[in-house]
Amino acid sequence: xxxxxxxxxxxxxxxCAALVAVLAARVALADTAADERFQEIxxxxxxxxxxxxxxxxxxxxxxxxxxxxxxxxxxxxxxxxYYRANRKGLAVLFYEKxxxxxxxDAAAQSNLAMVRKELIDKVVMPExxxxxxxxxxGFIRGLSPGWLTWTFLVLYGxxxxxxxxxxxxxxxxxxxxxxxxxxxxxxxxxVFGFLLGSRIYIQKRVHHAVxxxxxxxxxxxxxxxAEVTLEVHExxxxxxxxxxxxxxxxxxxxxxxxFLLNSQLGRI
Numbered sequence: 001x002x003x004x005x006x007x008x009x010x011x012x013x014x015x016c017a018a019l020v021a022v023l024a025a026r027v028a029l030a031d032t033a034a035d036e037r038f039q040e041i042x043x044x045x046x047x048x049x050x051x052x053x054x055x056x057x058x059x060x061x062x063x064x065x066x067x068x069x070x071x072x073x074x075x076x077x078x079x080x081x082y083y084r085a086n087r088k089g090l091a092v093l094f095y096e097k098x099x100x101x102x103x104x105d106a107a108a109q110s111n112l113a114m115v116r117k118e119l120i121d122k123v124v125m126p127e128x129x130x131x132x133x134x135x136x137x138g139f140i141r142g143l144s145p146g147w148l149t150w151t152f153l154v155l156y157g158x159x160x161x162x163x164x165x166x167x168x169x170x171x172x173x174x175x176x177x178x179x180x181x182x183x184x185x186x187x188x189x190x191v192f193g194f195l196l197g198s199r200i201y202i203q204k205r206v207h208h209a210v211x212x213x214x215x216x217x218x219x220x221x222x223x224x225x226a227e228v229t230l231e232v233h234e235x236x237x238x239x240x241x242x243x244x245x246x247x248x249x250x251x252x253x254x255x256x257x258x259f260l261l262n263s264q265l266g267r268i
Contacts, residue, residue: 038064046077054085072098076108077184083115089212089234091115093266096210096237098204100268103142118234141197148199152192159185209250209265219259222247228259240267 012216045060053218056060061078095112099105167179214234219226238250238260247259 038067038069043072045081049077049081049084054081057081063128070101072101072105074109075101076111079111083111084224087121087234088115089214090266091211092119092235092237093210093212093268094131096208096268103144116235119238120233122129140195140202143195143199145199145203146198148192148196152189153198155185155189155192159189209238209240209248209267209268210234211238211260211264212266213261213264216260216264218250218256218260219247220258222249222259226259229256232260237268238265240265252255 041060041063045057045064048054048057058081059076061081062076065078074095074099079098081140082088082094083091088131092112092115095108097117098108099112102108123213125163135179160181162178162182166175166182169175211232211234217228218230218232219228223226232252236252238252239251241251241257243249243262245260246262248262248265249256249257249259250265
């Protein structure tokens with residue numbers, strides 16, 4: 001199915017928002033979701049959003065997720081429905097999930113930024129930015145894994161072909177030309193190989209989550225009786241550190257650490 005544009009642009013009159021939301025619902029699913037039954041569910045969910053039946057739409061989108069579908073359009077439309085149902089923590093979670101797949105998605109970025117302005121928690125950042133998060137992590141996360149993979153494979157293929165061509169050709173001028181082509185090409189392949197490896201590392205080893213409970217107590221220890229450091233609210237993004245029983249040690253962007261219940265978090 002073809003993709004439609006989405007609903008959350010610079011603020012418009014509230015009376016127009018529901019109509020824009022549906023006109024904006026994207027209907028493209030991954031190739032693995034081409035089955036007619038999945039398409040019917042997705043269509044029903046989009047229609048429910050158009051009709052203002054947001055809980056029904058959420059239920060339909062969740063059926064697709066439970067069936068194993070992973071696609072940024074699905075996450076984006078589900079986030080829209082959660083936002084309309086005033087469940088902003090889950091809206092943030094699924095916008096983040098959409099961006100984890102396609103970091104260049106400008107509409108998801110815009111929606112997420114607008115929702116975050118409505119959240120209760122405003123983390124006060126220390127000088128120098130987020131604590132304990134290397135600057136290169138943000139850069140690497142902004143690169144699409146699919147784009148990095150295909151770029152690396154294409155460059156590697158060109159390098160391989162060039163090296164084979166240099167080995168097989170009998171022409172000295174052509175050998176010389178291919179040598180000088182190979183020198184920068186090897187460097188570029190190494191750079192993209194490093195970027196791809198770093199992207200895979202961050203995706204596998206560095207995990208974030210979003211607070212999805214309306215309120216949650218950040219505690220000093222992994223016990224329900226531990227002293228409360230502060231109260232946090234839905235939509236707050238945290239870095240996951242270690243899991244201890246039914247608690248997880250987390251770090252806020254300003255460096256504050258503590259323990260939250262697993263059930264209060266949605267993992268990106």
